[in-house]
Amino acid sequence: MALRKLKIAPGTLAIWKSVISVTTRKPAIFLPFCFIAALEVVVLFLLCQSPHAPLNIIMGPPIRRIWGQVYMHYPFFYELLPRLFYYAKIFLGIFFGSVTTGMAICAVSLARKGEPVDLKDIFRQVLRRYLTLIVLTSILYVAVHILMKQPSQLLFKYFRGGHAKLLFLGPKFWVTFFIPVLNFLLAVVLQGLFVYTIPYVVLKGKKFIPALLLGMRLFLKLIPKTVFVVAIPMILYIPVTMLRNNIGLLADKSSPETVGLILFIGILIGTLIVDALITVATTLIFIEETHEA
Amino acid sequence: MKRRAPFYLLLACSVLLATGCESRAFKAERRMWKAHKLAQAVYKNPKGTPPFVLQKAVDAYREIIKAYPGSLFAVQAEFSIGHLYLVKGDFDKARDVYKNLTTDCDKKGNLCAEGYFAIGKSYELQGRWAEALLIYKKIMQEYPFSAKSLDLPLYIIRHYRAEKNEMGLKSAADQGVAYYLGLKTQERGQKGAHILQSLITRCYLESGMWQDALDSLERYVRDYPDRDPQEAIFVKALLYARKLNDKQKAKEELERIVKDYPDSKLAPQAKTLLGRL
Structure with a gap:
């Protein structure tokens, strides 16, 4: 039986050419992602120090209360570290990631128009919609x-x-x-469902519910293209997922500190590469479809 | 950028200060973990492990003893070294290591009991039961309220039961009961008298002396009405049903739980069992 040729949505490959073109012309687009990645690295580093003074004064009581005293000791602390970092990432994603994503979207839009990209101005512009962005990002995280x-x-x-x-x-x-x-597949679909919502907020100035509905409508109109554009960078995250699924085994074979290293690799690939590519590519699709440029 | 350099430097210093220093205990736990990993190679294949692998593990533990003298880590490391020699079959060397744990007993307290138990266990594994028994009795005598001494009478009963030595079993049970009764008379024993009564019951149960066990359980119910007596009644019911084949008496005990302790967690189970009997 002959295999059917996989149908790629029209313009999908062209989007990646545009992504490369825009990012090479204006590398400043990546700065918001660098910022959030740096923040995640700092938070990861601080979490790794939770069992030690002085951070154990703050982190010790909740860890002992929720998970037990044993998790303040080596090597059990490293079993808990991925979970602590997961919750920290949710917090960072909602309160900081929403801003950096909005900034990146604005930067892409300006770069596409050939206008200068001033991150300070963009920051002020995005900050005006901070509350809406927080609510939208919270909904996404809760849904996921x-x-x-x-x-x-x-x-x-x-x-x-x-x-x-x-x-x-x-x-x-x-x-x-x-x-x-x-x-x-669920991650791809959920990400795709909400991916156009933030551009509607920061580029079109839409309010919370109209942005949510318009974003979902745009996704439903462009399902194949959006899914492909979201899925391809997410494939890069599969090795990280496989490492995380075997984190216990790897920690046992090498050392428990390997957990921190795997989480760090997750930040580099997830935040710096996957999130950046998805945001830039979907913003370019948004601009094309809504004639923003 | 140059103007911001002091700010970034300050931020970096703040982050570093916030991290502080790794605690001594955490470092020791890391070293213990690494030593345990080395020891695992010996435990996986004791007979096939080359001497240098064993020595590597022993050296790792000795470094911990040197770095953290007098600490719990040092004690754990000594035990681990002893266990390594034990699994390799070098019983004399194991005992030499365990003897280090039986010094300064006035400071170490009940840890010494653990050390003596390890020595006794090494004799037992070597097939020298008589010497092991002497050590176990020494523990029971000198550390009467330690966790080890409270468990030892039952441990000795289980040994004879495994060997199917009926005479030894009966003698061990009687000695165990006498030991617990002796502890009950002491001031410290009176605080935990209900626990000692439970241990007496277990002596009878472990040695198959069902009638004596029933009497001991009834005594528990009578003397300690505030200490979950329904559990003792439940055990009585199970004894009647499974060991003495007396379903009538078993039913009576279960009905006693349902009637006198209707709100206890065992009441639903008792009702279910009543339906089955």
């Missing part, structure tokens, strides 16, 4: 956090209920293959 947990929770419940197989396949297939693939 809740929705992405559901399939794995349902499957675990099913197999814990005593069922040996689902659709003639055992739990190993579902847990090691199906769930990661499903999580990847």
